[in-house]
Amino acid sequence: MVTKLNEVDAVVIGVGMTGAMIAKEFTLAGLTVVGLERGPDRRPREESVLPRIRDELKYVQRLELMQDNSIDTVTFRNNSEQTALPIRRWGAFLPGEGVGGTLNHWGGMHWRYLPTDFRIRSTITERYGAGAIPGDMTIADWPVSYDELEPYYDKFDKMCGVAGKAGNLRGQKIAGGNIFEGARSDEYPTPALKPSGGAVLFTQACNNLGHHPFPAPFGAASQPYKNIYGIQLGACEYCGFCGRNSCEANSKVTAPTHIMPALRDEAKFTLRTNAFVSKLVYDRQAKKVTSVLYTDMNTGEEYEQPAGIVILSGYVFTNSNMLFHSGIGEPYDARTGRGVVGKNYCYQFEATATAFFEDKNLNPFMGSPGDRAVIDDFNGENFDHSGLDFLGGGYIRGGSGAEPPIGGRAVPADVPSWGSEWKKETVRWYYHAVEFQNQGSVYANRANYLDVDPIYKDALGRPLIRLTYNATKNDHAMSRYMLTKIDAIIKEMNPTHYELHPRPLNFTIVPYQSTHNTGGTMMGTTPANSVVNRYQQSWAAHNLFIMGASTFPQQHGYNPTGTVGALAYFASDKIVKDYVKNPGPLVQA
Amino acid sequence: MTEVKLPRRDFLKAAGAASAAGAAAATGIAACSPAAETAATAPPAEPEIWLTLNATEAAFVKAVVDTLIPADELTPSGTDVGLATFIDRQLAGGFGNGAKLYRSGPFLPGKPEHGYQLALSPRDFFRAGISEANAWTTKTYGKEFDRLTVEQRNEALTAIETGKAQFNGGFTSNFFFDNFLQLSMEGFFADPMYGGNKNKVAWKMIGFPGLPASYREEVKTYFNKKYDKEPQSIADFS
Numbered sequence A: 001m002v003t004k005l006n007e008v009d010a011v012v013i014g015v016g017m018t019g020a021m022i023a024k025e026f027t028l029a030g031l032t033v034v035g036l037e038r039g040p041d042r043r044p045r046e047e048s049v050l051p052r053i054r055d056e057l058k059y060v061q062r063l064e065l066m067q068d069n070s071i072d073t074v075t076f077r078n079n080s081e082q083t084a085l086p087i088r089r090w091g092a093f094l095p096g097e098g099v100g101g102t103l104n105h106w107g108g109m110h111w112r113y114l115p116t117d118f119r120i121r122s123t124i125t126e127r128y129g130a131g132a133i134p135g136d137m138t139i140a141d142w143p144v145s146y147d148e149l150e151p152y153y154d155k156f157d158k159m160c161g162v163a164g165k166a167g168n169l170r171g172q173k174i175a176g177g178n179i180f181e182g183a184r185s186d187e188y189p190t191p192a193l194k195p196s197g198g199a200v201l202f203t204q205a206c207n208n209l210g211h212h213p214f215p216a217p218f219g220a221a222s223q224p225y226k227n228i229y230g231i232q233l234g235a236c237e238y239c240g241f242c243g244r245n246s247c248e249a250n251s252k253v254t255a256p257t258h259i260m261p262a263l264r265d266e267a268k269f270t271l272r273t274n275a276f277v278s279k280l281v282y283d284r285q286a287k288k289v290t291s292v293l294y295t296d297m298n299t300g301e302e303y304e305q306p307a308g309i310v311i312l313s314g315y316v317f318t319n320s321n322m323l324f325h326s327g328i329g330e331p332y333d334a335r336t337g338r339g340v341v342g343k344n345y346c347y348q349f350e351a352t353a354t355a356f357f358e359d360k361n362l363n364p365f366m367g368s369p370g371d372r373a374v375i376d377d378f379n380g381e382n383f384d385h386s387g388l389d390f391l392g393g394g395y396i397r398g399g400s401g402a403e404p405p406i407g408g409r410a411v412p413a414d415v416p417s418w419g420s421e422w423k424k425e426t427v428r429w430y431y432h433a434v435e436f437q438n439q440g441s442v443y444a445n446r447a448n449y450l451d452v453d454p455i456y457k458d459a460l461g462r463p464l465i466r467l468t469y470n471a472t473k474n475d476h477a478m479s480r481y482m483l484t485k486i487d488a489i490i491k492e493m494n495p496t497h498y499e500l501h502p503r504p505l506n507f508t509i510v511p512y513q514s515t516h517n518t519g520g521t522m523m524g525t526t527p528a529n530s531v532v533n534r535y536q537q538s539w540a541a542h543n544l545f546i547m548g549a550s551t552f553p554q555q556h557g558y559n560p561t562g563t564v565g566a567l568a569y570f571a572s573d574k575i576v577k578d579y580v581k582n583p584g585p586l587v588q589a
Numbered sequence B: 001m002t003e004v005k006l007p008r009r010d011f012l013k014a015a016g017a018a019s020a021a022g023a024a025a026a027t028g029i030a031a032c033s034p035a036a037e038t039a040a041t042a043p044p045a046e047p048e049i050w051l052t053l054n055a056t057e058a059a060f061v062k063a064v065v066d067t068l069i070p071a072d073e074l075t076p077s078g079t080d081v082g083l084a085t086f087i088d089r090q091l092a093g094g095f096g097n098g099a100k101l102y103r104s105g106p107f108l109p110g111k112p113e114h115g116y117q118l119a120l121s122p123r124d125f126f127r128a129g130i131s132e133a134n135a136w137t138t139k140t141y142g143k144e145f146d147r148l149t150v151e152q153r154n155e156a157l158t159a160i161e162t163g164k165a166q167f168n169g170g171f172t173s174n175f176f177f178d179n180f181l182q183l184s185m186e187g188f189f190a191d192p193m194y195g196g197n198k199n200k201v202a203w204k205m206i207g208f209p210g211l212p213a214s215y216r217e218e219v220k221t222y223f224n225k226k227y228d229k230e231p232q233s234i235a236d237f238s
């Protein structure tokens, strides 16, 4: 028996970061909103408090805040010939669960994409000719430009209280910031964080080499700040527990701290937790989603929630899977290249390195991911690819610290992993490591995609989503090139010892790499080349809007969330201003 | 009834102390370490209570954690810092029983790229791994792991770590080793409230200060200066 509920103006599927943002914007515009969140409620005053929050075993190792694999997971294989196996315990990426979603435990690297990223196919063609893009590289221009998104990037920055230093203020380049970035209409809301010891060394070396280092922009306030919803944020404590954990200082942006206090008591908003949405009820004729079906995971009862507007904000895997299960849009077929749902799945390609400095004391437990220094000289089209055997690139960052000891105690590779010798060497190097990382782009390839798994099921009995993904020749060539740049920087820093970590040939689901999954419901200019239009509106159902990095056409050389946030505000603005008054396609197909 | 095992603590302690002295002489870094005192004064014997491990398993776990973390000038032995207790509690609880682990079949053999693909809960995986390891050492040395000499333990554990030990339970010896080592390191470096890292020995060893971890000024004032503070744990703030 399915209980049918009263219709509301809008239903939000997944009250993670974008879900909470949209719910807040809609209620401000006077709409009634029901938020359906599969996980539990998260109340910072109970969970994110000292001393309990400083528990590396619970949060970092046992993944307290992450999605429960036993309820729903992803199957994975490297290519279409293999049988995909379920991810039984998260490894490479860590989708979150509960109010606030994945953002509750993000690393806070807060970026805008380059103006050229938004027209990457055109830029490459203009610079290197039409033949420069390999036939299997299915990259596309974004149907929205940097300039159009800029006001929404700015708004998102001011919701988050981002810390950083501008390098391009209204067209004026500023030394010490990122001179490659698109023009910003305003400075960062709060100043850049203080650099870690490793970041200071990295900056010096980069300056010596003629690169353009700058402090990493960080999705947290570096000093007290009041955000756009009137919520008072605290300053970053440099506690070192940030990655995979929430923040007791009200500094790092999460929905429970930065949005929910201004939404929770809103009369027009209803939050239902433990509500697992299984399907959208699709009226093909009317090109609308009429309602959504969900199961209360505490009672097993099923409900139908009708709504005028449906926001699908369930993270990358749920977003595609929901369309597959609801028969919305044509599934992508890798053999023919036809279809769009599941197409252009991308990820981040991250080569790393570690250098040890015996004569430096780097206090490895202090700091935050935001105390890194970065260069953007080898990202996207910031450099000339003529004569190179790849397209794309990424930023390179360096720094030390910000890691508790179960995970953060690097030793040189030839040190045994146990016994007295291991202890001695761990003590010897603990204070002395600097980490480097290239946040490499992944330009879409026709062989990488999402579809429906033929074997494995979730807790509701629905097929799991299947990920078919491997690194490409282009990814590896890009990564090798970036490692030569990292190598030169490290040499300039003159370490006691260092190691470069090239990516393994095949993508592997262990260990952790990044939760920068993108694509599957890509945006574009026509129903033939995309799932949603520039306003994140489904071509197949005009009252369905899809939020999150699942709408990216490909992944560029940055962490995704800054752009995910800007897109959510861009879309909600259009919905509130135009769609509500005149429901229908916002772009003519 | 299984055979009654002789208490092996004292023997181990003597062996650990001997190798510790050797290591200290070789490196010359022991003298001023606060951990050296802790290592010398044996804590009063506490009753051994196991939530889930049986006697054979407990003996194995103790012998392995004492090999991974031998008593030396830096810390007491793995057992004495609570690692066997930690592993027992972890296996008895949610983690051991496969909480949040996707456990629907079919269970097909995966490649290393696929991560954990066994039908076993972590508790059952450790049960199977211990029994395979003991079977292999019995075949190779005529004894279960905990009955081996210190040299034999090091040698056997190296064979298990590198996959040279033949396991027949549907997984390799190195896969079992990796999981065992990971759990041991979690116990060694986690907050002491979980039972390992007793007296914050591992934190003292490396110089990790624990809580409260507010370094807004220190990140600058301790620039290139060692922040050498006595560690504090969750219990110290509770």
Ligand SMILES: Cc1cc2nc3c(=O)[nH]c(=O)nc-3n(C[C@H](O)[C@H](O)[C@H](O)COP(=O)(O)OP(=O)(O)OC[C@H]3O[C@@H](n4cnc5c(N)ncnc54)[C@H](O)[C@@H]3O)c2cc1C
Pocket: A013, A014, A015, A016, A017, A018, A019, A036, A037, A038, A039, A093, A094, A095, A096, A097, A098, A099, A100, A101, A102, A103, A104, A105, A106, A107, A108, A109, A110, A111, A243, A244, A275, A276, A277, A278, A313, A314, A315, A316, A318, A515, A516, A547, A548, A549, A559, A560, A561, A562, A564
């Ligand atoms: C360890 C880690 C570090 C990261 N670091 C960075 C970083 O440094 N920089 C950066 O830019 N990004 C980072 N990210 C990524 C960032 O967290 C995500 O981009 C962001 O949270 C995405 O927001 P979202 O709204 O799309 O999804 P989410 O915030 O994940 O929200 C989705 C919500 O939907 C719910 N849901 C899913 N399916 C259903 C269903 N069927 N029914 C009901 N509810 C459902 C989920 O429970 C979840 O709450 C990191 C992520 C992780 C895990």
